[in-house]
Amino acid sequence: MKLGIVVSTNDPEEVWNAFRFANVALGKNHTVRVFLVNKGVEAEDIKSERFPVKDQLQQFLDNKGELLACGTCMKNRQKQESNFCPIATMNDLLEIVEWAEKLVTFG
Numbered sequence: 001m002k003l004g005i006v007v008s009t010n011d012p013e014e015v016w017n018a019f020r021f022a023n024v025a026l027g028k029n030h031t032v033r034v035f036l037v038n039k040g041v042e043a044e045d046i047k048s049e050r051f052p053v054k055d056q057l058q059q060f061l062d063n064k065g066e067l068l069a070c071g072t073c074m075k076n077r078q079k080q081e082s083n084f085c086p087i088a089t090m091n092d093l094l095e096i097v098e099w100a101e102k103l104v105t106f107g
Contacts (some may be wrong), residue, residue: 003029004100006093007040009107012048015040018106019056026063033100034060035093036069036085040107044085068092096107 003025007018021073022032036043046053061067068088081087097103 001025002099002101003030003032004096004103005014005032006096006103006105007034007043007107008038010039010042010046010094010105012046012051012053014106015043015046016048016051016053016056018061019053020075021104022060023056023063026060026065032060033066033096034068035088035096037093038069038070038107041069041073041079041085044082055089059093070095077102 003022005018005022007015009015018034019054039050043053043057057067067086069085070093071087071089074085074087079085
C-alpha cells in the first residue's frame, strides 16, 4: 500500500508515534512518504529521553522511507535543509496526497 503521513506537530510523543507507525508500515512492505509541515519541521530538533524521536526518524530513513519538509515552514523557523529535512513545497504535499492510497495525519 502507498501510505502518506503528514506530521504537523513538534510534540515529542506524537512525532515519535508517527515515525513508529511509519516504521511498522515499512516493515510490512508498504511504501511510506512523510511530509513535515507547520511545527512538524522541528522533528529533528526534538530532544526527549522518553520519546527518542531522532532514533525513529533515523530508522525511517535507513529503511528507505521518503521524508519531505515544507520549505516555507522551515524558512519561518530559520531552519536549513538537512539530511533529515529536505525542503519541499505544497506541490510536493499535493503529490503525496494524490499518490497515497491512505493518508494519516499526526498533530
